[in-house]
Amino acid sequence: MFDSFIEQVLTPVTHDLGGFKVHRTLPHKARTMVGPFLFFDQMGPAQLDAGGGIDVRPHPHINLSTVTYLFDGAINHRDSLGTAKRIEPGAVNLMTAGHGIVHSERSPGDERAAGPQLSGIQTWLALPDGKEEIDPAFEHVAADDLPVISDDGILTRVVMGELWGRRAPTTALAGAIYADIRLRAGASVPIDAVAEERAVYLAFGEATLEGMPLEAQRLYVLRPGIAATLRSETGARAMLCGGDAFATKRHVWWNFVSSRPDRIAEAKRAWTAGEFPKVPGDDKEWIAIPEVPNTVSYP
Known part of the structure; x- marks a missing residue:
């Protein structure tokens, strides 16, 4: 009865990364992209052990932008451009890989003693043709x-992007909309039909879309041109994502994205050969290419 406004419901694959879980709804067997978004991870929420933290060692990307947005905790980002930047809740880190970048993500030292908290969303956006x-x-x-x-x-x-007449200053190389929506008890918001492709993700709490109860950690893809109302009786936090549909298919393998499979093969060779740049201040460790990656698109 709800197929008049919902095109797909994407359930997550959950990975236990030791101390915290990641719920991944994109890429999915049923769908690779919503607008330019082709990777959608919810990290945590987690309270990590005292003295511990996350240590995502240096690894490469091509042909995409990563967008990191936290609900709780902090992460230190370093990359091969020489960037060293701490991100905290409500801010956004946008890293554009282009022809190739390497970065690491680690819990800050001042967060580790008491045990870092971690909660947030990391997404990848495909770069447009050309x-x-x-x-x-x-x-x-x-x-x-x-x-x-x-x-x-x-x-x-x-x-x-732009929502309800307000535009973020964040660079958007492809047409995109991305927003963090918090609803108090009894509140509702319109999900306008302003983008070609849109999806709503319930991160926390209870909510309905046009009266349909939503499950947390699911990505609800709306039909193009159809408006809907998001409502919560008890309080919720949801993400809205989407944007212009891509005419050219994107392929995803591990941390590499491209419109050309041969470009991904070349990136795999270059990383194995040590031809990507190093991360200043974090160049002693790295992540090797896996035989079977957790992140792949499907034919």
């Missing part, structure tokens, strides 16, 4: 610089 091989870049947008819409029981931060 821009896959641009120069790598990094951009940090502070929480205070992102538009916040507060009215009638809602508190929404626009992370990328």
Whole structure:
């Protein structure tokens, strides 16, 4: 009865990374992309052990942008451009890989003693045709610089693109909309039909979409051109993502994305051969290419 406004419901694959779980809804066997979004991970929430933390060793990317957005905790980002930037809740880190970048993500030292908290969303965006091989870049947008819409029981931060007349300063190389929507008890918001492809993800709490109860950690892809209302009786936190549909298919294998499978094969060879740049200040460790990656798109 709900197929008039819901196109697909994508259930997650959950990975236990030792101390915290990651729920991955994109790429999915049923669908690779929603607008430019082709990777969607919810990290945590988790309280890590005292003295511990996350240590994502240096690893490569091509032909994509990573978008890191935290609900709780902090992460130190370093990359082969020489960037060293701490991200905290409400801010956004946008790293554009272009023809190739290497980065690491680790819990800050001052967070480790008491045991770091970790909760947030990491997404990847495909770069548009003609821009896959641009120069790598990094951009940090502070929480205070992102538009916040507060009215009638809602508190929404626009992370990328434009929502309800407010535009984020975050660079968007492809047409994209990305927002963090918090609903207090009894509040509702319209999910307008302003993007070609849109999806709603319930991170926490209870919510309905056009009266249909949502399950947490599911990505609900809306039919194009159909508006809907997101409502919560007891409080919720949800993400809205989407944007312009891509005419050209993107392939995903491990940390590599491209419109050309042969470009991914070349990136695999180059990483194995040590031809990617190093991360200044974090060049003693790295992640080897897995035989069977957790992240793949499907034919």
